[in-house]
Amino acid sequence: MSDIVLSSAVRDNLLSLKQTANLQSVTQTRLATGMKVNTALDNPNSFFTAQSLNDRASDLANLLDNMGQAVQTIKAADKGITSITKLVESAKAIANQALQTSSEFERKQFASQYNDILEQIEDMARDSSYKGKNLLAGAGNELEVIFNEDSTSNLTVNPVDFTDTTLDDGLNLDNLDTGGTGTASFNLFGGTGTLALTGLQASSNLTDLAAWSTGDQVTITDSSGTTTLTVGTDITTVQDYVDALNDLSGVHTSFNESTDSISITSGNTNPIYVSKDNAGGGTATSGGATGGTTTTLTVSSLSSTATLISSGGFQAGDTITITDGNGFEPASIEIDSETTVSDLVSFIDNVKGLDATFSGGSISLLGEVSFDITSSNADFNRTTLGSTSGTVGLSAAASEFKSDTDIDRTLQAINAALDELRTAARSMGTSLSTVEIRTDFTQNMINTLEVGAGELTIADMNEEGANMLALQTRQQLSSTALSLANQADQSVLSLFG
Incomplete structure (x- = not known):
């Protein structure tokens, strides 16, 4: 190529075209990438400075992801505290309801x-x-949130432990003893007998009878002992x-003036002997x-269809009343001449917390509380x-809600637990606010x-577009100039025409 001789004008135009092409290449790269500094060769200072800034931005972006996850962890705990607070308030409502009843x-x-x-x-x-x-599950669940690249700025969110309501440094709410059950039974026996006092009325003196004299003694005996009544002293009419017979336990006595006899109805479990x-x-x-030396009043167990008044x-x-250990009266019944044993069993069995069965003359009771x-x-x-x-x-172990004092003590513990929850919520809220602020920052x-x-590396696309148009115009002009220079060199051929 060095043997080829070009005119100065042609060489100048070729050089101009080459420079324009180089500039077009640079501009095209900037337009294609959007960057005015693509490599360190373009501008070492801007390139490395921008790289340092982008590296830090990338490191912070990685931390930003962790902050976002920390926010969700704290929010999960906060939602848990909110729900637990509602449950504790429900427990308080239950305690207040218990306080409204004596049952x-x-x-x-x-x-x-x-x-x-509490289990919920x-x-x-x-x-x-x-x-x-889990920030509500105690030790081992500490949450550390890092805010900068070298970990010198951070926040540790300490957990609380609500997974065990009995913990002293937690809610301090103990399960209540719901008490136990108790059993009892009572027998239903009955028997009747008569003592003939022929010719007497209720107001008559006993000594009007030929066989009776002042100082005679009437003896009434059963398995528990003997009662003695002296005529003229203890009994006269x-x-x-x-x-006197009516005063004996389990015995009902009346005088029938139409038959001149005393009717005795016993409810005792043993025979009664009168003489x-x-x-x-x-x-x-x-x-x-008159007659005999002893009147024996035998008894037997009542059947389910027997009337109650067949027992002494x-x-x-009569009014039969059921009361519980608090003195609360859940039920009462007034019996009449038609009330049967079965009626009594049904009445008892219908009381909440009390079951009754009847067999062999005995009513067996099973109670969830004392009755x-x-x-x-x-x-x-x-x-x-x-x-x-x-x-x-019937005695049964009482629950820890039996007395007003028990309930008041529980309400005090619930109020303290609500204070603990509010403190935990404030702490979680403060931590959440801090992390969110640092996230925005x-x-x-x-x-x-x-x-x-x-700003150091991004190209101004308007400027680069204008540059491209200017370079294209320059290229066209340079091409025209090169053509003109070549035409000047070709003019010598006219001499050989």
């Missing part, structure tokens, strides 16, 4: 419901995890005799006017002449770094 059985049920709520609280706490991190001696000069009798422990008009069955009739459930109490008592910082890097 020991209903309070026992409320105690069971309260325990169910623990389940809720265990379910409040996010990606294996027929009515005195009836009243009168001759200590005052009379004649020994079986407790009546019941009379028409007492009493009657307005003092002879109710008097099994012998020596019985001192007719109350049927980091996003803005990333944007600032990327904008700064872009």
Whole structure:
């Protein structure tokens, strides 16, 4: 090529075209990539400065992802605390409802419901995890959030432990003892007998009878012992005799003036023996006017269809009342002459928390709380002449909601637990706010770094477009100039024409 001789004009135009082509190549690259600095050769200072800024932005972007996950972890815990708070408020409502009733059985049920709520609280706490991190599950679940590249700026979110409601440094809510059950039974026996006092009325003196004299003694005996009535001292008239017999436990006595006899109805579980001696000069009798030495009043267990008044422990008009350990009266019944044993069993069995069955003359009771069955009739459930109490008592271990004091103590614990939840919620809220603020800051910082890097390396597309048009025009002009220079060199050929 060095042997080829070109004119100065041609060489100048060729050089101009070459330079224009180089500039077009650079401009085309900038237009294609959008960058005015693509390599360190373009501008070392801008290239490496921009790279440093982009590297930091990338590092912060990685931290931003972790911050986002931390936000979700804290939100999961916050949602858990909100739900647990509602459950604790439900537990408080249950305790307040228990306080509104005196029924020991209903309070026992409320105690069971309260325990169910505590179980749900623990389940809720265990379910409040996010990606294996649970801020409501105690030690080992600390959350560390890093805010800058060298980890010198960070936040540690300490967990609480609500997975066990009994923890002293947690909710401190203990399960309530719901108590136990108790059993009891009472017998239903009955028997009747008569003592003939021929020719007497209720107001008559017993000594009007030929066989009776002042000082004679009437003896009434069963398995519990003996009661002695002295004629003229303890008993004088027929009515005195009836009243004295009525005073015996489990015995109902009346005088029938149409038959001139005393009717005795027993509810005791053992036979009763009545006799009168001759200590005052009379004649020994079986407790009546004449005949025999002893009247035996036998008893047998009642059947389910037997009327209650066939037992000495019941009379028409009696009121049978059931009360629980709190003195609450869930039911009462007034018996009449038609009330049967089956009716009594059904009445008892319909009381909530109390089951009754009847077999072999005995009513068996199973109670979820303590119950007492009493009657307005003092002879109710008097099994012998020596019985001192007719109350049927069933004892069962009480629940921890039995008394108002128990419930008030639980309410105090619930209020303290609500305070603990509010404290935990505030702590979680503060941590969440801090992480969210740092997240926004980091996003803005990333944007600032990327904008700064872009200002050093990103091309102005308007400017580069204008440059391309100018270079294309220059290229066209250079081509025209080169053509003209070649035409000037060709003019010498005209000399050889």
